[in-house]
Amino acid sequence: MDWKVPLFELNYDARESKAVTDVLASGWITMGECIQNFEREFSEFLGHGSLATAVSNGTAALHMAVLALGIGPGDEVIVPSLTFIADVNVVRMAGAVPVLADCAALADWNIDPADVEKKITSRTRAVMIVHYAGYPCKMDEISALCKARGLHLIEDCAHSPGATYKGRHCGTFGVVGCFSFFTNKNLSVGEGGMYVVRDEALHRVGGYLRSHGMSTLTLDRHKGRAVSYDVLQPGLNYRMDEMRAALGLVQLEKLSEANEARRKWTEHYHDGLRDVAGISIPFLDHPDGQPSYHVYPILLDKGIDRLAVIEAMKEKGIQTSIHYPSFKEFTAYRELSRYPTPVADEISRRELTLPLYPTMGFEAVERVVATLRAALKGRKEHSRP
Ligand SMILES: Cc1ncc(COP(=O)(O)O)c(C=O)c1O
Numbered sequence: 001m002d003w004k005v006p007l008f009e010l011n012y013d014a015r016e017s018k019a020v021t022d023v024l025a026s027g028w029i030t031m032g033e034c035i036q037n038f039e040r041e042f043s044e045f046l047g048h049g050s051l052a053t054a055v056s057n058g059t060a061a062l063h064m065a066v067l068a069l070g071i072g073p074g075d076e077v078i079v080p081s082l083t084f085i086a087d088v089n090v091v092r093m094a095g096a097v098p099v100l101a102d103c104a105a106l107a108d109w110n111i112d113p114a115d116v117e118k119k120i121t122s123r124t125r126a127v128m129i130v131h132y133a134g135y136p137c138k139m140d141e142i143s144a145l146c147k148a149r150g151l152h153l154i155e156d157c158a159h160s161p162g163a164t165y166k167g168r169h170c171g172t173f174g175v176v177g178c179f180s181f182f183t184n185k186n187l188s189v190g191e192g193g194m195y196v197v198r199d200e201a202l203h204r205v206g207g208y209l210r211s212h213g214m215s216t217l218t219l220d221r222h223k224g225r226a227v228s229y230d231v232l233q234p235g236l237n238y239r240m241d242e243m244r245a246a247l248g249l250v251q252l253e254k255l256s257e258a259n260e261a262r263r264k265w266t267e268h269y270h271d272g273l274r275d276v277a278g279i280s281i282p283f284l285d286h287p288d289g290q291p292s293y294h295v296y297p298i299l300l301d302k303g304i305d306r307l308a309v310i311e312a313m314k315e316k317g318i319q320t321s322i323h324y325p326s327f328k329e330f331t332a333y334r335e336l337s338r339y340p341t342p343v344a345d346e347i348s349r350r351e352l353t354l355p356l357y358p359t360m361g362f363e364a365v366e367r368v369v370a371t372l373r374a375a376l377k378g379r380k381e382h383s384r385p
Helices: 014-026 033-046 058-068 086-093 113-119 139-149 200-210 218-222 242-273 306-315 331-338 342-350 362-376
Strands: 051-055 076-080 097-101 103-105 108-111 124-130 152-156 176-180 193-197 296-300 351-354
Touching (some): 014 242, 033 193, 058 086, 086 124, 097 113, 103 342, 108 124, 124 139, 242 362, 296 342, 306 351
Parallel strands (some): 076 097, 124 152, 152 176
Antiparallel strands (some): 103 108
C-alpha cells in the first residue's frame, strides 16, 4: 500500500546508518561494547538505581521477568485486559494462570486498581501493568496495593520509554520494567527490548536467563578473560546484537525530542478532533504523569461501523489500526471470557488508532482529522451511546 499517511514512520537519519556501519567495520557484531554502553546509558536515563539488561525483544523481557520471579504452575498473575497478547502469553508459557483486570473507565484505559484488588486470590503472585499508549498508570495506588498484599509488580513499558509519573520514569516502580524497541515503538531498533531491575540478584539472574545460564560470554573468551564456561541455571538465548544496540544508543539520544514531537502532534489532534461528532478521546486528564504519546487512540461512538471507517480512511490513503482486539476472541484464549471486563470489552469493540510518529507534521495531522471527519459524516445518527 502506498499510504499518504502511514500509521508509523521510522525516525531514522544518517546517524543510525553510521552507527550500524561502524559496528560492521569493527568486526564484532554481538554482545560487545555497544550492548554495554546501551545498558549503561539506558540505566542512567531511567535513574533510581536501574540495572538494565538488553534483550532480543520486549516479550523476552516479560518472559524473563516472570521466570526470574519464580512464577510457574499453580500461580496466578493479574494482567491488563487491554494490552498486547505478549503479557498473557508469557504468563501462560511459564505455566501460570493469567487473570484479567478491567480498564479504569472509558476515559482512562489503564488497569483499574480497584478491579486488580478484586481479582487477588491466595494464588496471586504478581500484577502486570501496561502504561497504555504511554499514559502512566496510577502508580501510587498500584504500588501501595502490591506492597500491602505482598505481590510482585511487573511493568510492561513497551509504550512508555521516557514517560514519567510524578517525575519518576515508568519502568522504575515495579520489581521489573520491561521495554520493547520493536520497529513502531518510541525507541526503535527493529527487534529489541530491555529487562530493567534495581535488585542485584534479579539483575544477575536476568543475565543468565538471557544467555543460556552461562557464566561467561563469547566476548570474555575472545578477550582471553575466560577459556570455558559453567552453566549456573537453565537459560535461553534472548541476546541483542551490536547493530541493534548501536541503533538503540542513537535512538535514546533522540528520545526526548521525539516524544516532544509526539506531544505536539497529539495536541494538534486534540484541537482538530474536539468538534468531530461520533468519537471521544481518552486520557485527556493525566495530572500526575508525563506521557510518551506512543499512539493516538480514539473511541468511536456506539453503533458506528468501525470497519467501514477503517475502509473509508484506507481509500484516502490513511492507515489506521486497532489497539487491541479482545483476548477473549482469540482461539487460544476463549477461557479468558470467565473474567468480566466490560470496560475493556467495549473499548476493544470501538477503538481506532490514528497515525502518530515524530516526523509527522501539522499537515499530516490535519489530513487525518479531515478524512476522519468525512468518514464519520452520515454515520452519526445511530452513534450516540
Ligand atoms: C504492550 C506491549 N507489550 C509487549 C510487547 C511485545 O514487545 P516485542 O514485540 O518487542 O516482543 C508489545 C509490542 O508489540 C506491546 O505493545
